[in-house]
Amino acid sequence: MNQTPNDIDEIEDKVWDALNRISTHEAMCEERSKTVFNRLDKIDERLDVLNRNMFVASMGLISGMAGVIITLALRF
Numbered sequence: 001m002n003q004t005p006n007d008i009d010e011i012e013d014k015v016w017d018a019l020n021r022i023s024t025h026e027a028m029c030e031e032r033s034k035t036v037f038n039r040l041d042k043i044d045e046r047l048d049v050l051n052r053n054m055f056v057a058s059m060g061l062i063s064g065m066a067g068v069i070i071t072l073a074l075r076f
Helices: 005-075
Strands: none
Touching: none
8 A cells, every 4th residue: 555645744744733632631631730739738738737626625625524523533
């Protein structure tokens, strides 16, 4: 099968078009990845704050309950 110069040009155009589309796709995926990682970092920071707040609240609750138990124990 002999290919004419027009066929070769068409194939070459398709190859270059595919390469350009892949390059564009890679750039878009890289940008999405950066956005996702930034959002994950923010979520991680928020979870750290939430964990600290829960720890402080639980320590306060445990201390309060211990105070009540000690007060009741010393009363009798």
